[in-house]
Amino acid sequence: MASSSLRRSFLRVPLNKIGATWADLASAEIAALIPGENASAPVVLRDLSTMPRTGFKGADSPAWLEARGVVLPPAPNLATKQADGSLVARLAPAEFLILGALNGDSAATDRLDSAWTIDSAGFCFQLPRRDSHAWLHLSGDKVTAMFAKICGVDLRTKAFANLAIAQTSVARLSAIVIRDDLGNIPSYHLLADSASAIYLWESLEDAMKEFSGSIAGYSSLPAP
Template identity: 40%
Template sequence: MTDYNPLLPIAPAQGNRRSPLYRRHVDLQAKFEQVGDAVLVSHYVKPGIEVLLAANLGLVDLSTMPRTGFKGAGAPAWAASQRVKLPKLPNTAVTQKDGSVVAKLSHQELLIVSNIMGSATSIDRLNREHLNREHSNKEHLNREHLNREHSNKEHLSKQTLAPQTYSLPRADSHSWLAVTGNAAAEMFSKICGVDLRVHKFAHNQVAQTSVAKINGVILRHDLATTPCFYILSDITSTEFLWDSLLDAMEEYRGAAVGVAAMRSLAANK
């Protein structure tokens, strides 16, 4: 799985990936942990207290965790050929065997986020396979181009124009936050026009909408029995969104929590 060890103290800039919120975390005296090549907040206060906070209303920064995406008319069929379980409808998601989540944002667009242990195995494999496919497609196109020059054809063959799959590497373009707890949906009603109450917005349902005036993808992915909403939005606005969410959470006694609390809640069956 991963080589993370919560007992090792670590600095936020130590890993290859650093969250755009790391200064906020340092100010909140966060304890960091390393997962693969990324550093993320394990906890701010005592982990036991954070589990209670997260069960009520918590905000977690998962921005350094693995995620990716694929788009294009050929994307769903290609992903299926890679043994990815696909959601049937757009704006829904399916949990994979390894705990990663695949969301369908439209008929031709997939978003894939890792499990909360930060395991990058399946995401790395998909990115690698896609890259290999790109290389072989490019070689095929070059051959077609040469053939075309020789035979003076006007158009490329039908095979060349087969449905394409394009990579959408979300890790650098989108931040990833999680809002956890029973008060989450009510808090969202202040800053989001979509009804996210648990009886209206199901586990693994997706809404592409505006949160605190920031466009984002909201994916409900519960931690066992605790509601949890992932927000993926433009990475350049992360600090604004983080501050806005904490401000909206204040009246419900919400607080920033670390990923350790999420893992504890997910383990509570």
């Protein structure tokens, strides 16, 4: 696959080191299986970096998104699940991050991306969120205990509601943390500087070691 022009994960090298099996998903490679993965470990770490996502900001972006049927969170630092499975995170009054559905369906983000042009959208600007940020997924009963080692914001489930957002510092990197439980399993999206993805990955591996954390592939995500 080395000659392919498909999008590659920022974490391809560390994932290759642990023997990841790659699959094509939404015009990108994704680590589908990891040997020895334990999807029910107290902390499960997955790389979703190549999954579809996009972003829009600017004063007209709420209206532009609403006009396209997007249900907006009522206030900054809240996220809203869409009927198509995508997740809309409101980062500021007029700034939105849209994570594609966890099944890899890019329809929701493709629809918005292809609708946007600088000439037609008013004061609403598209952001290259799929490349600016790595997207990691953390789930399990001990995820918040692990977060307490790398993040100064109280992310425990009693203090940080489902679909809440914290834009803060994680392992000294600026990061976006979104709680999005998988059923009753505490689960968090962690987005941070894509160029620092390997650093962040290694920090997480270290932090989750004491909780018997496991790195798992995309395929082990429970069906939505």
